Amino acid sequence: MRMQGNPHGNTALQSQLARVEHRRHIRAYALILPLFIFILITFVVPIFTMLFRSVDNPLPDRFLPETLALLSEWEAEQQPIPPEAVYATLARELGHSYQQRTIGKIATRVNYESGGTRSLIMKTGRRLSRGANVMMQQGNWTKALIKIDKRWGKREIWATLRTVGERYTLAYYLAALDRRYDWDGTIVAVPEYRRIYLQVFGRTFWISLLVTVFCGLLGYPVAYLLANLSPRVSNLLMIMVLLPFWTSLLVRTTAWVVILQKEGVLNDLLIFLGLIDDRIQLIFNRFGVIVAMTHILLPFMILPIYSVMKTISPLYMRAAQSLGATPFTAFWRVYFPQSVPGMGAGGLLVFILALGYYITPALVGGPTDQMVSYFIADHTNRSLNWGLASALGGLLLASVLVVYWLYNRLVGLDNMKLG
Known part of the structure; x- marks a missing residue:
């Protein structure tokens, strides 16, 4: 004979469990509330303020x-x-x-x-x-x-x-794209001597792309060594990779000024080795900017690649070689494809960080090597054209979002192919 359960008792138990779960949710939300407020004040509000200033025209x-x-x-x-x-x-x-x-x-x-x-x-x-x-x-x-x-x-x-006189205007965004309104309201190009911002955006993307490529070429072998050497050697190498994070960005940048200047260490070394006769200009130009930014951003490429390589079992390489593949073929056909997600994540991180760089190009670059962030800072602090500075920042933010969207699309397509 089966015992019938008490429906009222089950209902009371469910209500009690629901109350306990509700209190747990409240405690969880209360714990993350300070972090949410901090992000809202220091990140979300400034971005919306910047976007509003880029179209606001009160004066x-x-x-x-x-x-x-x-x-x-x-x-x-x-x-x-x-x-x-x-x-x-x-x-x-x-x-x-x-x-x-x-x-x-x-x-x-x-x-x-x-x-x-x-x-x-x-x-x-x-x-x-x-x-x-x-x-x-x-x-x-x-x-x-x-x-x-x-x-x-x-x-x-x-x-x-x-x-x-328009209360809200797109004139700042047009100026950031080297355009303006004509007398009849049509959008026309500004005079040629005032066209600088499209060139600046192109320069910013080009320098960021070069820095990303060089960080990938230098960071991949280091990440491979970190993932495959003995723990003792790997830990020592990891300390060397993380050491730049303990040094100020300004100190690392000025160190390159000492190394690359005409009377600097590198020119002295090249002359001592007899490779050059006259000292060459290695600083305050595009070369100095790329070298300094590559050095500073290299750890941001190494760490994502290393985190992915650490999950790749060495048994895959051994299995491929046991089936007749050469070491290079086993690496290229088996190991490298599995490490591509780490390269993608590191490349995205380095590229986005490079897009917003200001201090390094300002210190080691020349007048034709300044990136978008330099002009944003100039309009914010010197000319006080906050509308144009906000428009440049808004376009830079939109560029970052487009890059991130393209990355997600490519990663999604790769996952579909693997599936």
């Missing part, structure tokens, strides 16, 4: 609201210059901004879009502040502003003001 709308409202109704295709009301409103607002000492912010923002307009706006504000009463008696602000500077009679300056 003109704050200091020239009436002028910009009138300019939004101006049809530049039919009228070469705005009507008199726009000139009068601009004169009043520029004069007020000059007296309030805020005109410099407007002039700087407009100058980002069109070089040379800062002096135009500052001069106009100064003249309006000094002779406002005389000009007001004339009653024709169009002639008055054109008399101050002939550029006020051209359509381009007004189109620039209208573009700058």
Whole structure:
């Protein structure tokens, strides 16, 4: 005779287990909450702030609201210059901004879009502040502003003001791609003497690719030795690989300045060996940048490859050789394919780190060897063009995400082939 279970007792037990599991989840979330808040404050919020600054444009709308409202109704295709009301409103607002000492912010923002307009706006504000009463008696602000500077009679300056007046704009991203808005709103290339950022992005990717390749060529044999030598020798070699992490990045970079300079150790050694007669320039050029970055990023390539190689059993190589394969064939057909995931992970890590390098190229590179991070720092600290700095950072972030997506696609295709 089977005993019937108590359904009420089972329900109570399930409720008690659910409460215990719920409390466990709460404790787990409470433990990771500080880490989540730390990541949110130090990583997520700065990124969103940067992306917002790259499209935010608050200054003109704050200091020239009436002028910009009138300019939004101006049809530049039919009228070469705005009507008199726009000139009068601009004169009043520029004069007020000059007296309030805020005109410099407007002039700087407009100058980002069109070089040379800062002096135009500052001069106009100064003249309006000094002779406002005389000009007001004339009653024709169009002639008055054109008399101050002939550029006020051209359509381009007004189109620039209208573009700058947009509350949210893609102008910073266009500038980061060597593009700008024309007077009719179309996107055109900037003058050739101002086209630098596409070249900088190309240089950044090229240097990062070269550093990744050299780190792979140098790091693979070292990782192989680490994975296959005796534990005693392997541990000693691992200490040598990890030793650079205990030294400051700035110290490691300046050490290369000492080694590679014309009067440095390497030139002395080459002359002593009779390999060269005259000292050669090995620093403050592309060669110095690649050498220093390869040395600094090499451990980031070795460690992922080593972690994968350590899981490869030596029995595979022995089995291949017992079946008649030569040592090279066994390595190339059996061992190397199994180590490719480590090379992929190390290459991705090194490439992404190299994309954002700033200190090393700034110290050991020349003017034509600076990468995107240098210009981001320059616009943040010197020119104070935070919008353009944020746009460059946003494009660099997008490039990293694209590289990571391509890596995932390639790894996924490889896994499908292996499956």
